Amino acid sequence: MSSPLRIGIAGLGTVGASTVRLLGVHAAALEARCGRPLRVTAVSARDRNRDRGIDVSGCIWFDDPVALARSESCDVFVELVGGDEGPARAAVEAAIASGKHVVTANKALLAKHGAALAAAAEAKGVGLFFEASVAGGIPIVKTLRESLSGNAVTRVAGILNGTCNYILSRMELEGLTFADCLADAQKLGYAEADPTFDVGGFDTAHKLAVLTSLAFGTEIDAEAIHVEGISSIDPLDLKMADELGYRIKLLGVAERTATGIEQRVHPTMVAKTSAIAQVMGVTNAVNVRADAVGELTLVGPGAGGDATASSVLSDLADVARGLRVPPFGRPAGALQRAERAPMQRHEGGYYVRLTVLDRPGAAASIATRMAERAISLESIVQRRAPGRTPDAAGRSGGPVPVVLITYATTESAIRAALDAVMADGHIAEPPQLIRIERP
Amino acid sequence: MSSPLRIGIAGLGTVGASTVRLLGVHAAALEARCGRPLRVTAVSARDRNRDRGIDVSGCIWFDDPVALARSESCDVFVELVGGDEGPARAAVEAAIASGKHVVTANKALLAKHGAALAAAAEAKGVGLFFEASVAGGIPIVKTLRESLSGNAVTRVAGILNGTCNYILSRMELEGLTFADCLADAQKLGYAEADPTFDVGGFDTAHKLAVLTSLAFGTEIDAEAIHVEGISSIDPLDLKMADELGYRIKLLGVAERTATGIEQRVHPTMVAKTSAIAQVMGVTNAVNVRADAVGELTLVGPGAGGDATASSVLSDLADVARGLRVPPFGRPAGALQRAERAPMQRHEGGYYVRLTVLDRPGAAASIATRMAERAISLESIVQRRAPGRTPDAAGRSGGPVPVVLITYATTESAIRAALDAVMADGHIAEPPQLIRIERP
Numbered sequence: 001m002s003s004p005l006r007i008g009i010a011g012l013g014t015v016g017a018s019t020v021r022l023l024g025v026h027a028a029a030l031e032a033r034c035g036r037p038l039r040v041t042a043v044s045a046r047d048r049n050r051d052r053g054i055d056v057s058g059c060i061w062f063d064d065p066v067a068l069a070r071s072e073s074c075d076v077f078v079e080l081v082g083g084d085e086g087p088a089r090a091a092v093e094a095a096i097a098s099g100k101h102v103v104t105a106n107k108a109l110l111a112k113h114g115a116a117l118a119a120a121a122e123a124k125g126v127g128l129f130f131e132a133s134v135a136g137g138i139p140i141v142k143t144l145r146e147s148l149s150g151n152a153v154t155r156v157a158g159i160l161n162g163t164c165n166y167i168l169s170r171m172e173l174e175g176l177t178f179a180d181c182l183a184d185a186q187k188l189g190y191a192e193a194d195p196t197f198d199v200g201g202f203d204t205a206h207k208l209a210v211l212t213s214l215a216f217g218t219e220i221d222a223e224a225i226h227v228e229g230i231s232s233i234d235p236l237d238l239k240m241a242d243e244l245g246y247r248i249k250l251l252g253v254a255e256r257t258a259t260g261i262e263q264r265v266h267p268t269m270v271a272k273t274s275a276i277a278q279v280m281g282v283t284n285a286v287n288v289r290a291d292a293v294g295e296l297t298l299v300g301p302g303a304g305g306d307a308t309a310s311s312v313l314s315d316l317a318d319v320a321r322g323l324r325v326p327p328f329g330r331p332a333g334a335l336q337r338a339e340r341a342p343m344q345r346h347e348g349g350y351y352v353r354l355t356v357l358d359r360p361g362a363a364a365s366i367a368t369r370m371a372e373r374a375i376s377l378e379s380i381v382q383r384r385a386p387g388r389t390p391d392a393a394g395r396s397g398g399p400v401p402v403v404l405i406t407y408a409t410t411e412s413a414i415r416a417a418l419d420a421v422m423a424d425g426h427i428a429e430p431p432q433l434i435r436i437e438r439p
Numbered sequence: 440m441s442s443p444l445r446i447g448i449a450g451l452g453t454v455g456a457s458t459v460r461l462l463g464v465h466a467a468a469l470e471a472r473c474g475r476p477l478r479v480t481a482v483s484a485r486d487r488n489r490d491r492g493i494d495v496s497g498c499i500w501f502d503d504p505v506a507l508a509r510s511e512s513c514d515v516f517v518e519l520v521g522g523d524e525g526p527a528r529a530a531v532e533a534a535i536a537s538g539k540h541v542v543t544a545n546k547a548l549l550a551k552h553g554a555a556l557a558a559a560a561e562a563k564g565v566g567l568f569f570e571a572s573v574a575g576g577i578p579i580v581k582t583l584r585e586s587l588s589g590n591a592v593t594r595v596a597g598i599l600n601g602t603c604n605y606i607l608s609r610m611e612l613e614g615l616t617f618a619d620c621l622a623d624a625q626k627l628g629y630a631e632a633d634p635t636f637d638v639g640g641f642d643t644a645h646k647l648a649v650l651t652s653l654a655f656g657t658e659i660d661a662e663a664i665h666v667e668g669i670s671s672i673d674p675l676d677l678k679m680a681d682e683l684g685y686r687i688k689l690l691g692v693a694e695r696t697a698t699g700i701e702q703r704v705h706p707t708m709v710a711k712t713s714a715i716a717q718v719m720g721v722t723n724a725v726n727v728r729a730d731a732v733g734e735l736t737l738v739g740p741g742a743g744g745d746a747t748a749s750s751v752l753s754d755l756a757d758v759a760r761g762l763r764v765p766p767f768g769r770p771a772g773a774l775q776r777a778e779r780a781p782m783q784r785h786e787g788g789y790y791v792r793l794t795v796l797d798r799p800g801a802a803a804s805i806a807t808r809m810a811e812r813a814i815s816l817e818s819i820v821q822r823r824a825p826g827r828t829p830d831a832a833g834r835s836g837g838p839v840p841v842v843l844i845t846y847a848t849t850e851s852a853i854r855a856a857l858d859a860v861m862a863d864g865h866i867a868e869p870p871q872l873i874r875i876e877r878p
Contacts, residue, residue: 143581150749
């Protein structure tokens with residue numbers, strides 16, 4: 001029998017505790033699958049006395065994750081500490097420097113230092129695995145890194161943040177406001193006390209940065225990502241989306257375009273009939289388009305202790321089997337520096353919701369300004385302002401919502417057209433603009 | 440630089456030609472990903488002079504796949520010949536015996552000889568890979584074999600045959616009969632001249648046998664699979680399903696039950712809101728339930744040259760990287776002989792369509808016979824016989840369809856109840872019975 005794989009785990013929160021528990025529950029199966037036992041030999045966490053429902057009494061305890069990473073107590077270091085600097089970064093660097101394989105769930109660390117860590121791991125001949133860093137239990141990292149080895153990926157897009165999808169799903173199904181749903185999500189533990197990281201789109205951006213590198217063989221370039229969150233979404237937008245055959249999802253999209261790699265995170269109108277539109281609540285989904293396979297969609301839990309631990313164990317099993325694969329699918333030196341496709345040159349359809357002052361000339365202004373930029377309109381929907389009695393001419397006097405769906409145009413054209421409409425003075429509020437993804 | 444991986448391919452049909460072409464197109468990327476070049480060095484096919492749109496002039500040509508498998512011309516043998524005996528089996532056995540890794544897309548061969556081939560490959564220390572054998576381009580084999588290593592799978596279910604899903608989708612969307620759709624599918628090349636293998640459920644059963652072994656760590660047991668095809672599905676069943684909130688899909692389902700592993704292939708009512716119900720046309724989908732990850736669904740192309748070749752290339756990349764993993768996830772000797780759960784003990788809801796003679800006593804007979812077996816009814820829908828003028832009592836005289844949806848019961852109970860209803864003499868035709876899968 002081969003020697004056991006000795007595992008050191010730093011961070012015993014929800015995912016860490018699930019990892020320890022599942023390694024115990026499935027010890028025999030893992031040994032059969034990997035040809036050697038997988039054993040937790042060392043752990044590190046802040047509070048030694050907290051009851052986590054797991055038995056780590058046989059493990060060496062380290063108060064400092066960096067000390068664990070440097071020690072001789074394990075062959076693979078599992079980083080579940082979190083944060084893009086501080087102890088997480090120091091511990092991962094120390095583990096690599098001391099010749100240990102690393103398994104991490106830390107997308108923030110990867111988005112910032114992934115390229116350097118991959119190069120360091122390669123130089124030391126150790127593995128760097130991070131299935132758990134993106135989309136919880138969905139095996140999208142392995143799929144892009146290994147299963148699609150014989151493909152050129154053209155686009156990867158996903159619902160990568162369960163909190164945002166939960167909020168948008170409830171807003172749609174129950175007609176609630178963003179603020180009400182966020183408060184509920186916080187009560188239920190689906191959203192943090194400071195929700196900016198999730199609802200602002202930044203968590204999705206970190207995950208997208210990792211997927212982009214895996215999909216296109218490019219250096220991680222998180223700073224190139226255009227990021228918009230979901231806080232501006234109004235129940236009226238969801239209602240109009242529904243009427244027009246769409247749902248609104250916060251998507252992370254990376255796409256190879258004529259001008260380079262486009263990376264963007266923003267609320268998106270997706271056709272109700274598309275696979276990704278069916279994904280509700282805290283579930284995640286990733287859709288990949290590639291030349292050989294065509295289209296592939298993976299749907300599963302985006303968070304949760306056991307689901308995320310499932311991905312950690314997948315990586316540990318790969319380490320135990322001796323899998324040797326570059327962290328981002330290609331050697332760090334072979335990763336390309338991607339040409340950034342500027343957002344102004346993004347092409348696609350747009351949903352535009354204008355709050356129009358109900359007086360002569362408004363419709364003409366909108367139609368003219370769009371026509372000047374050669375923007376064609378697929379649909380126009382105008383609603384009477386709610387709760388107002390129209391005058392003899394049928395006008396309510398107050399602002400009314402007007403929704404436009406455009407055919408494909410460019411970001412710069414639609415922005416210029418809307419600036420001109422605003423300058424004409426018929427619009428009461430800044431326009432709402434939501435990009436449409438066509439299948 | 441490491442030595443090239445020398446690839447021998449037997450079978451240059453659609454998938455074989457795509458494999459050769461994609462190995463050429465993506466040669467540089469594959470070399471970067473795998474750390475060594477992947478080169479086709481030998482091929483075998485029936486007709487040497489056919490134009491396949493690929494250049495194999497630099498390859499050694501073998502008329503006999505077994506001779507290729509035995510030769511020194513390659514390190515890995517790709518079997519795309521097909522068939523569960525004959526040259527495919529002989530060639531795979533010869534390749535293993537001569538110390539070559541094997542990549543195959545042949546589910547029929549695996550369903551019949553998978554266990555013996557896995558044991559032989561293990562004994563010789565070579566790999567046996569078959570991602571392309573199930574669900575075309577969907578990486579379900581790797582997902583079950585590697586990504587879910589830290590899970591106990593409880594159920595795997597999928598739409599595994601594109602032909603059947605295409606036929607059922609068109610029947611539903613266009614109200615066509617099975618015979619008309621089949622004829623169209625044959626014209627479009629989606630169905631074989633002899634369609635029995637697809638529409639009878641046997642192709643799905645072969646694929647399910649492979650998935651069951653991977654999911655549960657059991658020996659392949661294709662003979663244990665209960666198989667029903669789709670030829671009995673009537674447009675009326677699809678219409679009633681739609682009214683009741685269901686779609687009909689041909690599913691392969693393997694499930695761990697109290698009495699053992701249940702393996703079954705049959706038309707199935709799935710809730711319209713479920714992920715699997717959204718899968719239309721020739722697309723395939725596999726849903727896995729497991730203790731750690733919860734639920735995972737993979738959707739993608741179930742057939743096609745390039746999509747299937749994508750899976751072949753995934754396996755070749757694994758071979759090139761030196762991946763060592765038992766073919767069915769665990770050593771052949773560690774695979775359990777599964778207890779077979781008899782179909783009579785299957786538990787679930789049922790859709791029953793009866794063709795009832797419209798006269799007194801019929802409803803009482805149905806209600807009584809169901810009650811005698813403690814079967815509770817969730818819905819009953821009765822329609823007037825089409826095209827008949829009712830008499831003064833409102834009866835049309837002719838047979839009328841009555842549809843029942845039952846709550847969970849057993850296969851033996853519903854069969855006994857329907858036998859008793861038949862014996863009562865109120866039923867004009869044998870009943871239609873379709874199982875319901877609840878999420």
